[in-house]
Amino acid sequence: MSASPTLAPAAGVISLSGITKAFPGVIANDDISLDILNGQVHCLLGENGAGKSTLISILAGMQFPDSGSIAIDGVPVTIGSPKAAMKFGIGVVHQHSTLVPSLTVLENLMLGEGGLMLKEKRAASRLEELSGLLGASIDPNILASDLALGQQQQVEIAKAMWTGSRLLILDEPTSMLTPSAIESLGESMSRLKAEGLGIVFITHKLREAYTMGDCVTVLRGGRKVGELTPERMKSLTEAEAQAEILRAMFGDDLAAAGSIESAAELAGATEAAPEASRVDVTGRPVRLQVAGVTSVGKSMDVSVTDISFSIHEGEIFGIAGIDGHGQAGLAEVLSGQRAIASGTISLEGADITRLGVRSRQEKGVRYVTDDRLHEGTVGNLSVAINLLLKRIGMAPFWRFGQINKTAVNDEAKRLITQYTIRTPSPSTRVGTLSGGNIQKVLLARELGHGARVVVVNKPTYGLDLKSVRLVHDLLRAFAADGGCVVLISTELDELIELSDRIGVISRGSIVGTVQNDGGPDVAERVGHYMIGGRAHDND
Amino acid sequence: MTDLLTPTFIAAFIIACLAGTVPLMLASIGETVGEQSGVLNLGIEGMMLMGAYFGYVVALTTHSTWLGMLGGLLAGAITSLVLLVLNVWLGLNQIVLGIAITAAGGGITTVLYDQIYSKTSPRIPTDNWKVPGLSDIPVVGHSLFSQPAMFWVSLLLAVIIAWFLVRTNWGLSIRAAGQKPSSLDAAGGSVMRTRSQAVLLGGMLSGLGGAYLSVLATNAFTPFMTNGLGYIAIVVTMLSRGKILRVVIVSLLYGLTIAVGTVLQLTSLDVPTDLITMLPYIVVMIVLLIFGRDVNNSPVLGAPYTRGAR
Ligand SMILES: Nc1ncnc2c1ncn2[C@@H]1O[C@H](COP(=O)(O)OP(=O)(O)OP(=O)(O)O)[C@@H](O)[C@H]1O
Ligand SMILES: [Mg+2]
Numbered sequence: 098m099s100a101s102p103t104l105a106p107a108a109g110v111i112s113l114s115g116i117t118k119a120f121p122g123v124i125a126n127d128d129i130s131l132d133i134l135n136g137q138v139h140c141l142l143g144e145n146g147a148g149k150s151t152l153i154s155i156l157a158g159m160q161f162p163d164s165g166s167i168a169i170d171g172v173p174v175t176i177g178s179p180k181a182a183m184k185f186g187i188g189v190v191h192q193h194s195t196l197v198p199s200l201t202v203l204e205n206l207m208l209g210e211g212g213l214m215l216k217e218k219r220a221a222s223r224l225e226e227l228s229g230l231l232g233a234s235i236d237p238n239i240l241a242s243d244l245a246l247g248q249q250q251q252v253e254i255a256k257a258m259w260t261g262s263r264l265l266i267l268d269e270p271t272s273m274l275t276p277s278a279i280e281s282l283g284e285s286m287s288r289l290k291a292e293g294l295g296i297v298f299i300t301h302k303l304r305e306a307y308t309m310g311d312c313v314t315v316l317r318g319g320r321k322v323g324e325l326t327p328e329r330m331k332s333l334t335e336a337e338a339q340a341e342i343l344r345a346m347f348g349d350d351l352a353a354a355g356s357i358e359s360a361a362e363l364a365g366a367t368e369a370a371p372e373a374s375r376v377d378v379t380g381r382p383v384r385l386q387v388a389g390v391t392s393v394g395k396s397m398d399v400s401v402t403d404i405s406f407s408i409h410e411g412e413i414f415g416i417a418g419i420d421g422h423g424q425a426g427l428a429e430v431l432s433g434q435r436a437i438a439s440g441t442i443s444l445e446g447a448d449i450t451r452l453g454v455r456s457r458q459e460k461g462v463r464y465v466t467d468d469r470l471h472e473g474t475v476g477n478l479s480v481a482i483n484l485l486l487k488r489i490g491m492a493p494f495w496r497f498g499q500i501n502k503t504a505v506n507d508e509a510k511r512l513i514t515q516y517t518i519r520t521p522s523p524s525t526r527v528g529t530l531s532g533g534n535i536q537k538v539l540l541a542r543e544l545g546h547g548a549r550v551v552v553v554n555k556p557t558y559g560l561d562l563k564s565v566r567l568v569h570d571l572l573r574a575f576a577a578d579g580g581c582v583v584l585i586s587t588e589l590d591e592l593i594e595l596s597d598r599i600g601v602i603s604r605g606s607i608v609g610t611v612q613n614d615g616g617p618d619v620a621e622r623v624g625h626y627m628i629g630g631r632a633h634d635n636d
Numbered sequence: 637m638t639d640l641l642t643p644t645f646i647a648a649f650i651i652a653c654l655a656g657t658v659p660l661m662l663a664s665i666g667e668t669v670g671e672q673s674g675v676l677n678l679g680i681e682g683m684m685l686m687g688a689y690f691g692y693v694v695a696l697t698t699h700s701t702w703l704g705m706l707g708g709l710l711a712g713a714i715t716s717l718v719l720l721v722l723n724v725w726l727g728l729n730q731i732v733l734g735i736a737i738t739a740a741g742g743g744i745t746t747v748l749y750d751q752i753y754s755k756t757s758p759r760i761p762t763d764n765w766k767v768p769g770l771s772d773i774p775v776v777g778h779s780l781f782s783q784p785a786m787f788w789v790s791l792l793l794a795v796i797i798a799w800f801l802v803r804t805n806w807g808l809s810i811r812a813a814g815q816k817p818s819s820l821d822a823a824g825g826s827v828m829r830t831r832s833q834a835v836l837l838g839g840m841l842s843g844l845g846g847a848y849l850s851v852l853a854t855n856a857f858t859p860f861m862t863n864g865l866g867y868i869a870i871v872v873t874m875l876s877r878g879k880i881l882r883v884v885i886v887s888l889l890y891g892l893t894i895a896v897g898t899v900l901q902l903t904s905l906d907v908p909t910d911l912i913t914m915l916p917y918i919v920v921m922i923v924l925l926i927f928g929r930d931v932n933n934s935p936v937l938g939a940p941y942t943r944g945a946r
Contacts (some may be wrong), residue, residue, distance in 0.1 A: 159822065160944045178943075180824040195822040197815045200808070208812050209823030210805050260824070 188261020682741020712843015
């Protein structure tokens with residue numbers, strides 16, 4: 098590689114040594130050392146709040162470590178700003194979107210470039226080239242806010258590939274992507290790796306880590322607690338590797354939870370199958386009835402047209418489909434956030450079509466958005482207030498317009514324990530939590546206190562395996578108690594595991610419904626409708 | 637009533653209208669650039685007064701209106717340094733700083749004027765540029781085409797800045813800094829540098845607007861002569877949502893009401909003067925009520941940016 102052989106040992110390596118970073122109340126990174134080699138995909142794993150994003154934001158120049166050092170090819174460097182990181186050839190996809198919503202895709206791609214004039218032609222042709230690689234076609238002149246989250250993620254990946262000439266860092270890039278887009282991303286990663294780039298890849302899906310990664314580093318509570326070298330990775334089977342990773346990730350907790358079988362189950366290594374003990378709900382009364390609902394057009398994403406379905410008491414109704422095909426529209430129509438042009442929605446026989454968000458909430462309709470940062474939480478308020486956001490003004494938390502701090506804190510603490518939210522304290526600002534923990538705050542808030550129908554949009558994205566398990570259990574328990582769930586998800590495994598029936602949404606309409614009877618062909622049948630929906634797109 | 641439509645009268649109307657429009661337009665463009673980058677400049681009134689006073693002083697002493705304009709521009713720029721250093725760099729509260737700058741600008745210029753010029757109140761001779769060929773046309777020739785040359789330069793500035801905001805990397809950075817500074821930062825741009833430039837440019841344009849008012853539009857300086865124009869500029873900016881063309885149009889509307897007020901005072905119609913002085917403000921408020929609802933300005937306006945904070 099290098100002209101001088103004496104340089105060889107250090108060439109092609111970015112070494113972090115003794116990286117420590119503390120925030121008020123937490124040590125996010127505690128004496129972490131690792132080497133990132135060119136030509137390898139380095140997986141960074143760990144539960145929510147383990148410190149993964151903090152570590153990569155140090156590499157990206159967004160955070161500065163309290164102590165520790167970074168060396169590139171053996172030369173100590175300071176990465177003082179994102180710009181400096183880019184100069185070193187480090188391209189980053191951050192966990193949360195860094196696109197400017199009010200700018201177009203093209204403008205977002207050109208942001209930060211030098212020179213006087215905007216080079217639109219060049220940006221457009223590069224976008225075209227990259228979207229070919231990513232298997233996505235994105236209108237360059239559309240506003241970023243009008244893209245579905247999955248498409249936003251693809252634009253960010255394109256942008257990072259553009260700047261990352263030596264190291265590409267991907268913080269949960271697959272959380273919003275469809276299986277085929279993940280496959281294309283995997284192919285692009287292999288090609289970049291072959292070209293000699295280093296890649297840091299963060300994911301919560303162990304299968305992805307095993308198939309796409311060459312080596313693994315596991316973080317836990319800010320410390321590096323395990324690693325698998327490339328040699329060791331090669332020598333292990335998938336199940337063995339997963340077991341080893343899980344043991345490092347969750348340590349004693351896992352031992353307490355049970356054996357390695359449950360670990361494999363956690364990792365989703367076993368085939369997805371519906372619960373054996375599924376009860377027949379068709380004989381039960383209908384709780385939510387949606388008849389011929391068409392939404393008023395809104396530029397956000399595809400709006401919904403003529404959607405009808407009914408959900409029985411205790412039923413989980415899955416909605417499958419490619420992200421951006423009207424899922425958000427459907428969820429908003431149900432929650433009352435989006436006006437409808439025609440059709441009716443009734444809850445337990447009572448017409449709720451004309452009711453607003455607040456009144457529907459009082460009747461027990463809840464909505465967990467997939468936009469956890471903007472729509473879902475108020476970043477500057479405490480975890481406790483965010484947990485009780487929908488109960489502001491209600492007894493016993495508020496009395497005569499006065500907040501009852503003890504009651505609020507007690508309830509917050511209860512939810513924090515129940516949902517294992519990792520936060521320094523109930524009074525910590527919610528915006529400072531890790532991505533997965535913000536998601537848990539949202540779920541904890543919506544699933545409790547008198548919910549009768551919950552609409553959840555991608556409820557487990559960005560959650561670690563244990564939390565995914567927890568959320569699945571919560572949703573199942575909610576249904577078992579007679580609650581209704583509309584489960585919108587892009588993950589087929591999740592839908593098959595939880596749903597009684599699965600409706601497939603495409604271009605804002607439900608194009609087919611599959612009874613999840615535990616048969617082996619359920620996935621295939623759902624897939625058939627999804628492809629049918631797409632074939633429909635082309636004509 | 638017919639005497640209202642004489643050529644001399646219409647010419648006077650056009651002159652009054654443009655004299656009211658240009659200072660507001662310049663200041664509003666400056667405010668727009670600042671607000672697009674996420675900085676709310678409430679000190680614009682003070683910056684205009686500084687520009688008006690020092691523009692006047694320089695024009696008087698050098699006998700050049702051009703140097704007067706330059707003086708006003710520099711005075712505005714220097715005043716904006718206060719905002720730049722204390723807010724953009726050190727993160728002090730923009731509202732407090734803005735009010736302080738406005739108070740200080742008014743105070744300083746009044747004290748200096750009273751000390752030096754209040755006895756004599758010297759005036760600056762008009763310095764109009766007749767557009768060759770066009771200035772012979774009746775009515776508009778004596779008004780629109782006999783404006784100070786700076787009038788045309790101001791229009792040119794509006795076009796250039798509009799173009800920069802939309803077509804250049806610099807303009808894109810400004811807009812991103814106001815919409816989502818963390819994105820600009822992550823993309824390798826500098827929020828600090830971008831906002832500093834925007835504040836400085838905003839100060840220059842406000843100073844220029846002030847100098848236009850004193851040196852070219854009224855030919856003299858009087859204490860507190862902006863009389864709330866800076867605040868109107870803030871409203872115009874909010875209304876225009878970053879579109880320079882809208883800034884120009886709303887400013888023109890304001891200029892028109894000023895001219896109408898002047899005309900009403902000259903006629904035999906018995907309109908209370910209080911009503912006339914209120915007219916521009918009423919019009920701006922009505923426009924605000926009609927169009928102000930869908931404002932889509934910088935969501936982080938007024939908030940200092942700290943990297944990595946969340
Ligand atoms: N800017 C910040 N201010 C305060 N605390 C922070 C900040 N950034 C991170 N933290 C804290 O540091 C810890 C690690 O967060 P980090 O985002 O690195 O976790 P993560 O491993 O990426 O988790 P996830 O899988 O949920 O994304 C968390 O406890 C979080 O609350
Ligand atoms: Mg993270």
